[in-house]
Amino acid sequence: MHLIDHGKGGAPECMQLVVGGVPAPQAGEILIQVVCAGVNRPDVLQRAGKYPPPTGASPILGLEVAGRVATLGAGVTEWKVGAGVTALVPGGGYAEYCTAPACHALPIPQGMDFAQAAALPENWFTVWANLVDLGRLTAGERLLVHGGASGIGLTAIHLAKHLGIECIVTVGNDSKAQFCLAFGAAHAINYRTADFAEQIRILTDGAGVDVVLDMVGAPYFQRNLSLLRRDGRLVSIAFLEGSRGEFDLLPIMMKRLTCTGSTMRSRTVEEKKAIRDALAAAIWPRLTRGDLLPHIFARFPLAQAAAAHQLMESGKHIGKIVLDVAT
Numbered sequence: 001m002h003l004i005d006h007g008k009g010g011a012p013e014c015m016q017l018v019v020g021g022v023p024a025p026q027a028g029e030i031l032i033q034v035v036c037a038g039v040n041r042p043d044v045l046q047r048a049g050k051y052p053p054p055t056g057a058s059p060i061l062g063l064e065v066a067g068r069v070a071t072l073g074a075g076v077t078e079w080k081v082g083a084g085v086t087a088l089v090p091g092g093g094y095a096e097y098c099t100a101p102a103c104h105a106l107p108i109p110q111g112m113d114f115a116q117a118a119a120l121p122e123n124w125f126t127v128w129a130n131l132v133d134l135g136r137l138t139a140g141e142r143l144l145v146h147g148g149a150s151g152i153g154l155t156a157i158h159l160a161k162h163l164g165i166e167c168i169v170t171v172g173n174d175s176k177a178q179f180c181l182a183f184g185a186a187h188a189i190n191y192r193t194a195d196f197a198e199q200i201r202i203l204t205d206g207a208g209v210d211v212v213l214d215m216v217g218a219p220y221f222q223r224n225l226s227l228l229r230r231d232g233r234l235v236s237i238a239f240l241e242g243s244r245g246e247f248d249l250l251p252i253m254m255k256r257l258t259c260t261g262s263t264m265r266s267r268t269v270e271e272k273k274a275i276r277d278a279l280a281a282a283i284w285p286r287l288t289r290g291d292l293l294p295h296i297f298a299r300f301p302l303a304q305a306a307a308a309h310q311l312m313e314s315g316k317h318i319g320k321i322v323l324d325v326a327t
């Protein structure tokens with residue numbers, strides 16, 4: 001099969017299309033003939049040598065795929081050969097064939113193509129686990145999402161829409177702000193031209209927000225705490241601007257705040273299955289109705305994975321970048 005090899009890692013150009021062996025599905029796994037693979041920021045980190053794959057995972061990049069079930073591992077009864085699926089995978093997505101635990105796959109929502117389906121798993125698993133399970137986001141609350149125009153950010157806007165929650169986002173330019181508003185955000189703040197904390201205090205008459213989804217880290221920590229209401233929750237999913245600093249932790253105690261966070265990749269097969277089952281029940285029926293469609297900003301052939309990563313690193317994209325794997 002053709003696959004992307006990133007060798008010892010480095011700049012995007014380290015990724016080369018090569019020929020390698022087709023992986024064999026283990027018991028409980030399916031082999032997927034990949035049609036499209038999603039590109040995610042963690043792939044960029046792994047390629048650069050900053051996010052090694054967990055033990056036992058494929059060293060090939062790629063955390064989500066959509067395609068057709070090619071073969072079944074021992075004991076798999078949930079899927080049939082030929083079924084269209086989209087799956088969260090611990091690695092191996094930038095390839096013509098990829099194995100996945102059968103219990104981490106979902107059907108391709110009716111009416112969606114393979115590119116749209118490949119754009120779903122990493123963002124929806126992450127957003128659900130962090131905002132619903134850890135963040136305990138509840139109807140009637142108010143949510144702040146940093147990086148609102150990222151793949152994760154747009155999915156969080158859709159989750160807020162699904163739950164009936166007011167969602168405020170921060171973004172790095174005005175066109176991203178316009179896009180997020182059209183996508184369903186109640187307010188979008190350009191953090192380069194305004195202090196987001198001041199703006200949110202004005203927008204909410206000083207009330208603040210119930211939950212913050214953060215990917216920026218240390219420079220935002222104090223302001224995030226200041227915006228949280230009593231019993232508020234700060235959920236960290238990345239530290240794009242660093243994880244260390246000097247902070248006043250008093251608001252945590254005075255407002256009974258919860259600071260939490262997680263990574264998706266390190267979760268157990270069972271933990272990811274529970275998230276898959278929750279998404280199948282709550283979100284997949286809405287996707288099938290044509291609701292909550294992901295936004296695909298750009299598609300590249302698998303051989304041009306380097307161009308896909310260059311685009312992601314430029315930060316010019318809004319939403320998802322997808323690789324077309326099947327030729």
Ligand SMILES: NC(=O)c1ccc[n+]([C@@H]2O[C@H](COP(=O)([O-])OP(=O)(O)OC[C@H]3O[C@@H](n4cnc5c(N)ncnc54)[C@H](OP(=O)(O)O)[C@@H]3O)[C@@H](O)[C@H]2O)c1
Pocket residue numbers: 039040041042122126147148149150151152153170171172173176215216236237238239240241262263264265312315319
């Ligand atoms: N914990 C987990 O399980 C998990 C899983 C998946 C993804 N993530 C994290 O979630 C974040 C979003 O992922 P994604 O795949 O949706 O990526 P993405 O589309 O590339 O989004 C990254 C966003 O971060 C914003 N940003 C702010 N400061 C930045 C900086 N210093 N450098 C680069 N971007 C910066 C950019 O928006 P502006 O232009 O508006 O600043 C950009 O939209 C990433 O940090 C990723 O590592 C975490």
